[in-house]
Amino acid sequence: MNNFEFQCGTKMIFGKGTEQRVGEELKSFGASRVLFVYGGSSIKKSGLYDRVVKSLTDAGLYFEELAGVVPNPRVSLVRRGISICREKGIDFLLAVGGGSVIDTCKAMSFGVYYKEDVWDLISGKVRPGTQRLPVATILTLPAAGSEESDSCVISDETISVKTGFGSPLMRPVFSIMNPELTYTLPPYQTACGCMDMMSHAMERYFSHTENVEMTDRVTEGILATVIHNLPIALEKPDDYAARAEIMLCGTWAQNDMTGCGREQDWFNHGLEHQISGFYDIAHGAGLAISTPAWMEMLCEKEQCVPKLAQYAVRVWNVPENPEDAAETAKEGVKKLRSLLRAAGLPQSLGEVGIGTERFEEIADNMTDGGSHTCGAFYPFGKKDILELLNRME
Structure with a gap:
């Protein structure tokens, strides 16, 4: 066995109905201005969107929304999210979805503090620094494991490249995991x-x-x-x-x-x-x-x-x-x-x-x-x- 270091600081909140706690959990981690990121209409059809909005509102949190994440998530949406974060003073990212949504937030979290184009970080041209926005997740698609991992993968469809980067600081601070949310997959x-x-x-x-x-x-x-x-x-x-x-x-x-x-x-x-x-x-x-x-x-x-x-x-x-x-x-x-x-x-x-x-x-x-x-x-x-x-x- 080789020498190793291992540290996983993500708080796992597992079980039925746990998504209703997202507002209070965000607040306990110091959130005040949240960017709520998701994919398409599925979370609205299932009622999850309304439960998340209610929880954020009940906790008194200001939030903006960014929809449109797709499988093999695009750097173009990462860039749009970074602009929103800077313009609105966002201090916390909430990813509601699967690995594509979570990876989008992870890339955004470091990109907000990088002055040049975020693709420099994603492609490995520049190593990520220590500044990043914290990320929380509500998992709806078990697959990528991004809810506790220290890496993300992003695509640039204009050059047909899919790649990623990682950092020990990239792990979400908490992840809500309710298996009921996967019934409709x-x-x-x-x-x-x-x-x-x-x-x-x-x-x-x-x-x-x-x-x-x-x-x-x-x-x-x-x-x-x-x-x-x-x-x-x-x-x-x-x-x-x-x-x-x-x-x-x-x-x-x-x-x-x-x-x-x-x-x-x-x-x-x-x-x-x-x-x-x-x-x-x-x-x-x-x-x-x-x-x-x-x-x-x-x-x-x-x-x-x-x-x-x-x-x-x-x-x-x-x-x-x-x-x-x-x-x-x-x-x-x-x-x-x-x-x-x-x-x-x-x-x-x-x-x-x-x-x-x-x-x-x-x-x-x-x-x-x-x-x-x-x-x-x-x-x-x-x-x-x-x-x-x-x-x-």
Whole structure:
């Protein structure tokens, strides 16, 4: 196990009806002028918007609104929010939605105090400072884990780039998590969200760092819990127990608890960000295409087989084949593909209308023209990435 530091200062407020506490919680953290950020009309149809407004009003808080956040959130809206914050003297950001809304607020929180364009921070040209507006969240879509994470991802649709930045100061100060708010999610969004959280767990799990049994076991528990509860939530959307388990898994898969003391991979997220940067597909859908293909390719790499076989045995209860660990590993990939197919997620790029025309550009972008490799579990060079993309076709 490697040396590490871990600190997660986000207060989690979990359970039924907890969104009604948002005004008093904001006030207790010193808020007086709030920017209430959300996506579209779904929170108004569900009644959540009215409950949030009432809670803010009852607490005597001044607030402005910013709607219009979309999946793969845009830097253009981040810029608009920064202008509102500066013009109205906003001292607190409230994100009501999923990872896209929360990431928008996170980028805004640092951008308010940066004198130049916020894309400098997002793209990594400039490191974030220590000044930022505090962020609070009401989670409506378990997936990204942004409600407790220290990073955000933003797209610039004008140049087809999706990237992000992080800071220990980026974690929200509190996050309200009521599983009831996820009952009305479309099945496809529920499935995409579960794939995203499973990928967050896998990006940490697939590692060659030795003596990380505790975080291995916790990660395996997160994966097994999502696998068990996803079909339940799809069949019965208002099953509180299943929705609660999924919501909690999404948070703990991404707050980096399971990444402590180990090398992490993050190849699939890097690849998917390239794909959705060009094609604007759902993040979870992109991961559902790339992850099984990545696993299948690595079942052919001797150094990766033991961990893939462990995953198959411990997560999917695949009988261990002591004579052929690669076959054990492949059975685990088959189980994953079966789950994703049953959940209605795509299994190939062709299913979402993506062809081969950008493959070379994607591989070049990820490796800076072939000058370096990507990923820690297996170092993917440009040739490897092109092979994987063709497997995904």
